Amino acid sequence: MLRLGLATPLALLALLHSLLPAPADTPNADLVASLASIDWNRGDAEWLALLYPHVSIMLAAANPFGRLGLSLMGAIAAGFLLQKVAEIIAQRAIPRSTGIILIIALAANPLFAYFALENLPGFLALTFFGLALGDVVRFVNWGNTESGFRGGILIMLAAFSDPSGILFAVIIVLASPFLRHGRAAAPGLRAANMLVIAFPTLGAFATIAFLNILFFGTPWPTSDVEVIIGSIAPGLSELVVRYATPTGWLIAAQLASAWLVAVIVRRPRTIAVSTIVFLLLNIAFVLGVFHPAAAGVNFAILTLLAIAIIPSARTISSNVLVDAVALGQVALAWLAAFDRPVVREWMARTIDAWSMLVG
Template identity: 70%
Template structure:
């Protein structure tokens, strides 16, 4: 009798200490302190690098340099509807305008955004039960290369947009796969924030909406479910831009400022020429390599539905380039976007052989990223600035 009584407190303590089974809706890590420590740990190396780069000359053609120039030229005494449209991308513009540290401040904020993005990627990997070895390789493939670091530190508005996309993708998976309605609304708002952070954010919102029907649906028998999900994801972005266009039409009789439209239309011939010249070159092949890798992984895990998604995204990237959505000195957008989508859309391998094959393709992505970085002049010049900063500290 006494032995049974003595064991009761031990059983209660064991129940209290036993961790609840992980579900696909859990954050990663589940402990908020550990989650913030992970974000901080992932952002710290980039913050340190941003501080080092501030001590040496850097290229003045970077997107961050142009963003600061654009902010300095804004007439803050205006307050009309057309002026509101001219402030686009609004989120990045207001953040840059309130930033007292110039390019250094933009780089540090980009580094912090990278910590949030990589933590969210780790969460997607954990929620989808991807093997740990594959998950580590995928994160290295995404972030351990000059393309990603340059993107984070020198293109704040573009990286902020893709960070919002990364945060949205986890909610898109929860919403579509497991029917979590709250996640659907949150994903729609995050996609709207991406679209208001950079012109490429419009592309990201389109990609997320177009990719959602290709995810496995938890209630696939419901009629019209895919169209309804797409509308939920797209509605906040459509509403934000419809409001601005309505105000412009109401007060000025145009959907969007004429100068912006003329600039986009006037740049199409040159962009088409650059796209044509790049086809068949090393640059063109390196841009297509992540698409081919996505096809290969889809074939390995027997998920052919993922192949049309990567193909559609490649076409969207080309159209966005022609329409001038990319800054001339931007780099790493296509690689980062396609790698994020691969992590989100491709199901986990279920056999040892497929695990090994997926790991090999992921390691190939690392080589592709470095080759693409060394093929971009703006990134090579920036890497020289990194080498100069490190040499200054060591000497």
């Protein structure tokens, strides 16, 4: 019921947007175009690689409702993601006030709604990442091996939902040693945990690469590699320009918030985690991992990691300070939404659709 309740507002927004013609420059539009270009009569190893991202392609192919169906899938995924976030907050005994504010900061803004309804591949990757976080925390904190295997499989699904899912897999593997370990210290414990989490993703990609090398002499289709290489120079130039604008300042402010919470709760090691994640996000941007019309990825990832890694405050003053930083995240989310042109256009479409509905 909680998942249904959390998904309903986004599902209603998806139905509202269906009153207007769908925009042509969103990730969902490109997913539909990719689906139309697939030759379903093939079955060779190269075709298997060309299906990437497999999870999103297969779900889109099974969807009979077109663009509306993709948005509804995103709304359903949001219900699962937010329920898992609430579960992690409860399991980790984070104060209720902080947990409520963090969920509001994550989801109660146009940035999250646009992400869920217009970027199904990226949002599926984020959802699987969020679901995996809960299992990885159980695996590392409580020594629950089944949760470790399940978390690894969920991360694999994230990596096969969108190229950004590969980034999420790297992030969660690198972040796992910074979680509190419930088992007795042993040589190689952290490395073993990282291998359990990473193995399904590594195995799946290695299988596809092996088949391509065996039959075609290359680990991945050459066209994809050329696109990645060609995106580096323009991506780097755009990144430099971005950090000279309010967009870059807002992204940096999210990182500063993570540092501030780490200092408040006296967990300075997590500063390294947030910094590494921030650097990985920038590298992914340069490599063209994110769709040009994607929005909200940085904010969602840093917020989810804060919930999973940073311990709850233990004094009243610490709780108040963490709540203040979390309220700042709410403001940052709305400022970031108004800063991104694609999200502003999406909000304008929401207003137009509502005006059409009520006359």
